[in-house]
Amino acid sequence: MLQARAALLRALRRFFDVRGFLEVETPCLSRDIVVERHLRPWRAHPLDGRENEAKQGDDWWLQSSPEFAMKRLLAAGATAIFQVSHAFRAEESGRLHNPEFTLVEWYRIDDDLEDGMLLLGQLCEELLGKGAASPVSYADAFQRYVSLDPHQASVEDLREAARKFDVSIPPSMSMGDKDEWLNLLLAELVEPKLGQEQPTILFDYPASQAALARRRQGKPWLAERFELYVDGVELANGYHELCNAEELRRRNATVNTQRASDGDSSLPEESRLLAAMEHGLPPCTGVALGFDRFVMAATGAKSIREVLAFPADRA
Amino acid sequence: MPSYNTSDFRKGLKVQLDGEPYIMIECNFVKPGKGQAMYKCKLRNLIKNTVIDRTYKSDTSIEAADVSDINAQFLYRQADTFVFMDNDSYEQYELALEQVDDAWEYLKEGMVCSMTLFNDNPISVEPPNHVVLAVEYCEPAVRGNTATNLTKPVKLETGAEMMCPAFVEIGDLIKIDTRTGDYIERSKG
Structure with a gap:
């Protein structure tokens, strides 16, 4: 297994090398952290007990992805970069999750959504040997498997669909949060069907789930975000990146309001990335590929434990 | 009664739902589209043996079963x-x-x-995995036939009936695997 893993990593590096991508390394331990609603990051502090004196903005974080730092490199003039790095997300543990995992992340300036999906599809076809990836929009996938339009549907429509398809509805679902219902239906009815015949790229997410993707010009309810699925498992997530500092600042504030209502601590809204974006981030598309799951898909492993030298409980 | 948070979820956990005890036989962590984490569980009712699917959002807690x-x-x-x-x-x-x-x-x-x-x-x-019970009634043994592939019905001292090799006789003590219901051997008692 470790040999198969190493061979895939070599092939990935070759894939990016021949396309002129520069391999970079950015800090795992950083002042910045991605501001996301459902993220529980690791905050790190040195041993001497000074954490009590730490002021807001003095924290160090183990990176949940190298996204911020890599975009700062683009703002500083890089054009096509990739990185193989470890990422950390607390409390994510299961058949497909380990709190520390490996991401392969890449960015290329001037790529739009279509270019980004094309490159991801090539990588998938060349390295996974499961054929070309076929794109399907979020709306088409919901139409096909849940028989509704996810962008138009109301929370009541989504709840009705969950009942109709006999989905187990968690007891604490909120009627005020449409994304929660979309995610439930996605997990129960859509994801298991994706990437079964051939790899599938799901694209054009609802704008409320844009994260760091830009919205479609002229169709502001769509986010230019895409995810790769193989055998019902999400392997990669990509954005036609948001470059507008003001909008990121607004999204960060919204996320922190949501986190507060969820009972989670707020995350730092100001970052070195925001400063770089104010200076100018060129238009670009970026993708993060879960390398452990990629190895699982290539080898047929059933659990992430099988592809890790030491999973978290033995780390 | 204490309760379990989703972060405690694992196979073998015994929980109480609608007043009935269940054992968790499967638990899968999912986190679709950067959304809230959910746990997709299969639970077996310890009284009725029925199996149900239940999905929980993270940070939900359910009552432990005593x-x-x-x-x-x-x-x-x-x-x-x-x-x-x-x-x-x-x-x-x-x-x-x-x-x-x-x-x-x-x-x-x-x-x-x-x-x-x-x-x-x-x-x-x-019951224990292996039990020894007396044969209360069966047709007489066929003399000289010790092959175990010939079977016949016998009635046990508990009143239950099962299939045994043809050489078993009334009053014999036989050893049974209760998990499969199979005859194992004649016991010396």
């Missing part, structure tokens, strides 16, 4: 009621035939079984 296993001695059967005694506390427990289920076929006075209690009430009982 389920425990004790060693209980089978005392006697009175019509469809089976009476057991806790070997440690000498407390007596009664189970109905439908709770005892197929285990009645193997229950002999004095036999020590594993009994499951839910809120201090018995919900099921398991």
Whole structure:
């Protein structure tokens, strides 16, 4: 297994090398952290007990992805970069999750959504040997498997669909949060069907789930975000990146309001990335590929434990 | 009663839903589209043995089930009621035939079984993996035939019927695997 893993990593590096991508390394331990609603990051502090004196903005974080730092490199003039790095997300543990995992992340300036999906599809076809990836929009996938339009549907429509398809509805679902219902239906009815015949790229997410993707010009309810699925498992997530500092600042504030209502601590809204974006981030598309799951898909492993030298409980 | 948070979820956890005890037989962590983490679980009802699917958002808690296993001695059967005694506390427990289920076929006075209690009430009982029971009635053995592939029905001292090799005779003690219901061997007693 470790040999198969190493061979895939070599092939990935070759894939990016021949396309002129520069391999970079950015800090795992950083002042910045991605501001996301459902993220529980690791905050790190040195041993001497000074954490009590730490002021807001003095924290160090183990990176949940190298996204911020890599975009700062683009703002500083890089054009096509990739990185193989470890990422950390607390409390994510299961058949497909380990709190520390490996991401392969890449960015290329001037790529739009279509270019980004094309490159991801090539990588998938060349390295996974499961054929070309076929794109399907979020709306088409919901139409096909849940028989509704996810962008138009109301929370009541989504709840009705969950009942109709006999989905187990968690007891604490909120009627005020449409994304929660979309995610439930996605997990129960859509994801298991994706990437079964051939790899599938799901694209054009609802704008409320844009994260760091830009919205479609002229169709502001769509986010230019895409995810790769193989055998019902999400392997990669990509954005036609948001470059507008003001909008990121607004999204960060919204996320922190949501986190507060969820009972989670707020995350730092100001970052070195925001400063770089104010200076100018060129238009670009970026993708993060879960390398452990990629190895699982290539080898047929059933659990992430099988592809890790030491999973978290033995780390 | 304590409760379990989703972060405690794992196979084998015993929880209470709608007043009934369940054991978690599967638990999968999912986090679709950067949304809230969810746990997709399969749970088996410890009384009815039915299996249900339940999905929980992270940070949900569910009540733990007060389920425990004790060693209980089978005392006697009175019509469809089976009476057991806790070997440690000498407390007596009664189970109905439908709770005892197929285990009645193997229950002999004095036999020590594993009994499951839910809120201090018995919900099921398991006989030992191997039991030795006397044959109460069967057709006479065919002389000289010791092949085990020829079988015939026999009636056990508990009243249950099963298939045994043709050479088994009335009064024989036979050893049975209660998990499969199979004859193992003639026992010397």
